[in-house]
Amino acid sequence: MPIRHSIIHKIDKKPVGSPAVLHLASDEQLDSGARDDLMQQFNENYNATAGKAWGFFHAASGAFPLSSWLSEYLAGGSTFLEFSTTAAEHLAKLMEESNLSTGGHALFCHYQQGMTDYLVIALVQETEAVTMTEELHLMTVRRLDLDHIRLAARINISEWKNNPLSKQYISYIKGKQGRKFSEYFRDFIGCQEGIDGPGETRTLLKAFSDFVESEDLGEESAREKTNTLVSYSMAQAKLGEPITLAELSELIDDDQPKNFYDFIKAKDYGLSETLPPDKKTLNKFRRFTGRAEGMSISFEAHLLGDKIEFDEAGGTLTLRGLPTQLTEQLKRASLQLSGRC
Template sequence: MPVLHSIIHKIDKKPDGTPAILHFGNAELIGSQARDDLMSQFNESYNAKTSKAWGFFHAESGAFPLSGWLSKYLAGPDDFMTFSNNAVEHLTRLMEESNLSVGGNALFCHYQQGLTEYLTIALLQETEAVTMTEELHLMTVKRLDLDHIRLAARINVSEWQNNPQSRQYISYLKGKQGRRLNEYFRDFIGAQEGLDGPGETRTLLKAFSDFVESEDLGEDAAREKTGTLVSYALSQAKLGEPITLDELSEVLDDDQPLAFAEFVQGKDYGLSASIPPDRKTLNKFRRFTGRAEGLSISFEQHLLGSRIEFDEAGGTLTLRGLPTQLTEQLKRAAA
């Protein structure tokens, strides 16, 4: 993960209402193992966050100037220092206007992963840690708290430049720290929500369930494909990358790599070609299976409580929305 440019500025903001004090970084962070470890640990922590939104830039304006400064930096008139200075000044002004007592260390990092360029912006807090000196004495030191990131965003610069119609080249955290805090940082980035990650993931899983049903797969084959889907989607979430329908289709079936993609495209699901994976939704997508005395039952966990109800006391399942093929067989048998 080559780091192209990076810098940290510090914003001192006390809870007593006194004005924030901005300390500009004197220079970009020099290339070092510490800097590379910082970004590696940051990305790992950021990717693990489950509460994210995905969106795109508002049109550049006085209220949302970041995209304009970023364009000038990428095009060459401004350097990275100028861009980050303008941005952190704007961040500090918004912090004051919002009357929020949340300062911190403002990290700006432009890096490359594979062929894709990203810009990360985050407000990191400090925490204390205990270390041991060479003389075996304990010492308390301050460190950047990468375990509890609350305000951060990542811009897929390559996607933004090459596909300006995209509505998901920005991801940003939507934590539980409060609506005003979330909105202030989102407005600083100039982002608007473009895709509903949990909703898109649920729709994808619904499409997959319909696909499995249409293929009339056996229990083992259905369970295997479900595991493949979940494994692929969670690995993409861990990498901070979207699920792409074409790639997922290939992963699901080597012999018919277009089968699932063509099934989705032929139905009115309204899915995007790439989908931001939602971990919480994916973790609920498991398959229950059982076989006994000529009875075989298999269904996805997310159907429990909607199309399928379980009566624990009576030991019964109530099914709604039976597959058409099964319904027709039952009608013929009853005739």
């Protein structure tokens, strides 16, 4: 993960209307193992953070100037230090206007991963840690708290430049403290929500369930393909990368690599070619399957306790919300049995 530029400014501010005091760094972070380890740990924790959203820039304006400053820097019109300084000054101003906000270390990092360029902007807090001195004495030190990232965004610069119609080249943490707490930071980035990650993931899983049913797959094959989908999607989430439908389709079926992809397109589920994986939704998606004596049962794990009840003592399943087609078949069968009686 080559780091092109990295810098950390600091903003001192207490909540409830207190002024924001900006401490600007005079230069970029030096190329060092500590800097690289910091960004490695940041990315791992950021990727693992739940509650992210995906979006794209508002049109550049006085209200949302960051994209224009970023374009100027990328075009060589300003240095990274100048870009980050201007952005940090704007962040401090917005922070001062927000009564709920607190200060922190404003981290700006432009790095490359594979062939893709990214820009990370985050407000990182400090926390205390205990370490040992060379004399084997305990000592309390201050460190950057990368375990609890609350305000951060990652811009896929390559996607933004090469695919301007994309609506998911920015990811950002929505935050558990409520919309007002993080709203000023999203305005600072100039981002509007574009892709609903949980919704897109749910649609993908619905498409996959329909695909499994349409293919009339055996128990083992259905379980294997489900594990492939979940494993691939979770791996992408861990890397901070999107699910690619064509790639997923190839993994699901080596013999017919376009089968699942063509099914999705033919049924018009409205899915994007790439979509951000939502780990919480994926964790709920496991299939229980079983077949015996002419009976085949298969359902998604999240239905257990909702539409499906399992009585362990009696060894029975109670199903609610049966498919209409199955209900009609059962009604006809019931009438035929009644006629015989």
